[in-house]
Amino acid sequence: MIRSLLAILKAYLTASLLRNKAIIVGVLQMALWMTLLISPMILFSRPSTPREVAAAYAFIAVLVFMSYNMAGWDWAWSLRQMMIRGILEHYIISGRPVIMVYVGLMPVGLLWVALSLAMVYVIMAILYAPPAIWVHDPLALIAGFACLLIVLSGYSLILGSSMLLSGTSGPVVEILSWILPIATGGFTPLIMYPEILRIIALTTPFSYPAELIRYGLIGTMPVLPTSTLIMIGLPYSLGFLVMALLLLHYSIHKIRREGVKAIGIM
Amino acid sequence: MGLREILWAEWMAFYKDLTRRKSLIVSFIVYPYILTLLFVIMGLAVGGLTSFSQRFHVSAITFFLTMSYLMLTVLIGADMIMQRPSSDMWAGTLPYILASPAPRILRYLAVALPMLAPFIVQGIICLTPVYVYYYGVEGAVLALLVVFLSVLAGLFMVPIAMVTMGLAYMVSEEGWRIINIARPLLLILVGVYYPRYLLPLVFRVATMVIPSSSIVEIIQYMLTNNLTMSLASVLLGVATASFILLLPIGGKTVTRWEERLRFKGVKEY
Numbered sequence: 085m086i087r088s089l090l091a092i093l094k095a096y097l098t099a100s101l102l103r104n105k106a107i108i109v110g111v112l113q114m115a116l117w118m119t120l121l122i123s124p125m126i127l128f129s130r131p132s133t134p135r136e137v138a139a140a141y142a143f144i145a146v147l148v149f150m151s152y153n154m155a156g157w158d159w160a161w162s163l164r165q166m167m168i169r170g171i172l173e174h175y176i177i178s179g180r181p182v183i184m185v186y187v188g189l190m191p192v193g194l195l196w197v198a199l200s201l202a203m204v205y206v207i208m209a210i211l212y213a214p215p216a217i218w219v220h221d222p223l224a225l226i227a228g229f230a231c232l233l234i235v236l237s238g239y240s241l242i243l244g245s246s247m248l249l250s251g252t253s254g255p256v257v258e259i260l261s262w263i264l265p266i267a268t269g270g271f272t273p274l275i276m277y278p279e280i281l282r283i284i285a286l287t288t289p290f291s292y293p294a295e296l297i298r299y300g301l302i303g304t305m306p307v308l309p310t311s312t313l314i315m316i317g318l319p320y321s322l323g324f325l326v327m328a329l330l331l332l333h334y335s336i337h338k339i340r341r342e343g344v345k346a347i348g349i350m
Numbered sequence: 351m352g353l354r355e356i357l358w359a360e361w362m363a364f365y366k367d368l369t370r371r372k373s374l375i376v377s378f379i380v381y382p383y384i385l386t387l388l389f390v391i392m393g394l395a396v397g398g399l400t401s402f403s404q405r406f407h408v409s410a411i412t413f414f415l416t417m418s419y420l421m422l423t424v425l426i427g428a429d430m431i432m433q434r435p436s437s438d439m440w441a442g443t444l445p446y447i448l449a450s451p452a453p454r455i456l457r458y459l460a461v462a463l464p465m466l467a468p469f470i471v472q473g474i475i476c477l478t479p480v481y482v483y484y485y486g487v488e489g490a491v492l493a494l495l496v497v498f499l500s501v502l503a504g505l506f507m508v509p510i511a512m513v514t515m516g517l518a519y520m521v522s523e524e525g526w527r528i529i530n531i532a533r534p535l536l537l538i539l540v541g542v543y544y545p546r547y548l549l550p551l552v553f554r555v556a557t558m559v560i561p562s563s564s565i566v567e568i569i570q571y572m573l574t575n576n577l578t579m580s581l582a583s584v585l586l587g588v589a590t591a592s593f594i595l596l597l598p599i600g601g602k603t604v605t606r607w608e609e610r611l612r613f614k615g616v617k618e619y
Contacts, residue, residue, distance in 0.1 A: 109528075113533075116531065117534045120534050127544070141392075259380055266384070271388065272392075
């Protein structure tokens with residue numbers, strides 16, 4: 085099992101970071117996209133708001149956004165790639181659980197996000213101001229990142245399962261990657277949302293990690309006390325993950341019975 | 351083989367795919383709104399919408415909705431051409447493309463045109479309600495004008511996309527890696543989200559090579575009420591001139607790449 089995991093990790097590490105200077109191309113590409121998306125922030129700037137604080141908010145927004153993108157495009161999308169290339173059936177026949185693909189991919193995805201965030205920090209510092217981030221509350225920060233990782237795993241498993249069940253296409257993943265962080269307080273503190281949106285966001289497991297990380301890194305007051313956020317957020321995230329695992333199990337079972345769905349290129 | 355035949359073939363290929371995948375149609379409509387929401391929400395955290403409208407004399411929602419729509423139009427105009435060799439290679443149709451006697455400039459114009467057509471409908475659906483809300487009935491006319499200029503900006507990306515694609519695939523067999531870098535770079539230089547008139551003069555002059563950047567500037571001046579007739583004529587003239595000048599260069603670059611490919615042979619996947 086461990087050998088298989090290491091083989092998956094090595095394969096993805098080579099393909100997405102090492103082959104043909106992929107890491108340089110990838111980081112450069114990411115830097116340019118982020119410049120395109122971050123530069124309009126300057127147009128909103130108000131003299132009374134310290135630029136470093138504004139940059140910190142944007143930095144957290146980018147962190148959340150990139151995490152969702154990674155879970156959707158790197159983790160979940162790998163299943164679709166396997167379907168497109170006709171590998172999935174062979175993988176299932178090999179007897180290895182599909183979850184191993186995710187586990188092998190996760191470190192590569194996390195490494196990408198870390199590299200990209202470093203690049204975003206530098207771009208922000210050059211274009212606008214260095215984001216004022218510091219560890220405000222270590223416990224909230226650790227709990228926030230733990231929640232985020234669990235929620236992202238669940239989210240990517242659900243997305244992956246839905247691809248297996250229905251052949252969900254690229255635009256759906258793309259739209260979800262944008263809407264979810266916007267709707268659940270990933271980009272802006274929930275305290276700034278209208279009450280109805282705040283309540284909707286809190287009914288999802290996605291809002292808790294964002295609030296905890298924001299408090300842990302820049303000290304923005306969350307909409308609930310941090311202890312409550314942790315008490316609700318962690319079990320909720322774990323429940324979400326368990327539900328996602330059950331869905332994956334069901335979708336593989338269905339594929340074994342009915343075969344893989346037909347799919348398009350994009 | 352003339353433009354009509356190639357256009358019909360591209361048209362059918364694109365529309366059959368579009369109508370088959372309903373999610374793509376939904377994403378066409380939803381995308382500009384999602385991007386606008388992203389910028390507005392990030393803007394709220396940074397400074398607020400009032401500071402934006404006081405500075406640019408236009409509401410942030412109108413500006414970013416228009417720019418998001420424009421960005422997608424410009425992106426599709428360029429992207430469908432730049433990623434064509436890669437998709438032809440995967441589909442196994444590249445050898446047939448190389449054997450085709452169709453003039454290359456006509457072919458790539460025919461690739462872009464069907465892709466841009468849905469953006470007319472998308473623009474009308476997305477922009478008109480917001481423009482009418484902010485500008486009254488006149489807003490509908492303004493929306494139509496913006497849609498026309500945006501589609502023109504998308505079409506004007508054709509030659510620069512041909513040059514980029516040709517060069518990228520000449521430099522490397524995996525030209526898509528270079529194109530992945532060129533894609534956001536072109537969007538920055540076109541000035542969709544960060545207006546190029548805010549850039550230093552050197553950058554502004556450099557961006558004039560890209561025909562669409564002048565059209566984007568016309569739309570931005572139009573929205574911020576700073577457009578005069580003479581400025582519009584100059585910018586439109588610069589855009590048209592650079593489009594006409596770049597088109598044969600694009601054709602030559604693509605031909606050179608194809609010649610090399612004929613010599614080396616097409617890779618099969």
